[in-house]
Amino acid sequence: MARITAGVASSHIPALGVAIDLDKTQEAYWKPALAGYEWTREWEKAEKPDVVILVYNDHASAFDMRVIPTFAIGCSEEFKPADEGWGPRPVPVVKGHPDLAWHIAQSCILDEFDMTIINEMDVDHGLTVPLSLMFGQPDEWPARVIPLAVNVVTYPPPSGNRCWALGEAIRRAVESFPEDLNVQVWGTGGMSHQLQGERAGLINKEWDNRFLDRLEGDTDELRHVPHIEYLRETGSEGIEMVMWLIMRGAMGKTTRALHRHYHVPASNTAVGHLVLEPVD
Incomplete structure (x- = not known):
């Protein structure tokens, strides 16, 4: 049986990718x-996940x-x-896992999530920078x-509750896949930031760290945070954090x-950035 062994959350800031690509990682700013x-890279070497969702x-x-699909799953070979x-x-080119991807798509759709199935697409910094x-x-x-x-660019993005519930459906899908696979789920984007307008450059350290606090333990409080709170407290791009849910x-x-x-x-x-393991 496939199993989800860990969750990873991270910003996917494009400039971090540029710093890595141009060998600027030791510069004082980056x-x-x-x-x-650094801790996570060593941990991943030991964990050796077969598949990352x-x-x-x-x-x-x-x-x-x-x-503009709300939720789209890539089912291609690469x-x-x-x-x-x-x-x-x-x-490197990203190699997919079509068998598991199609299984998740089918399971989630039958679990009443209307997933968009994508068989051909290129992936941008949102995916490659976390890798x-x-x-x-x-x-x-x-x-x-x-x-x-996930659509968090054009109104309306999915609610935190819907994202959390999709995660629960993905867990059920993975656990019903017969192949023995070590699977991790990564949520990316955020944290607080706004790239335009009068509040450009907004960063809310207190809210961000409270968000990180609430990802650990047994609370599901974050699934009920409304869109307007993300907008008010974390800027127009802070809504990306619903993907962590x-x-x-x-x-x-x-x-x-x-x-x-x-x-x-x-x-x-x-x-x-946060690395979680399931307790139950």
């Missing part, structure tokens, strides 16, 4: 932001205003790095990856934090 991932949002690379305007990142942060710069990624894209929902009732990292600023954004 070093403290990236230092919090990576929750992220597309930034007009695979989807645009013509097609996904190439997207050209976001300056060429694709120099990272670089957690796995470094290998010749090929050490795990198969199932992309799960898919990961949290997949962890079961109770979690234990193995590692935590928070740093500001990095490209006018708060960097948040």
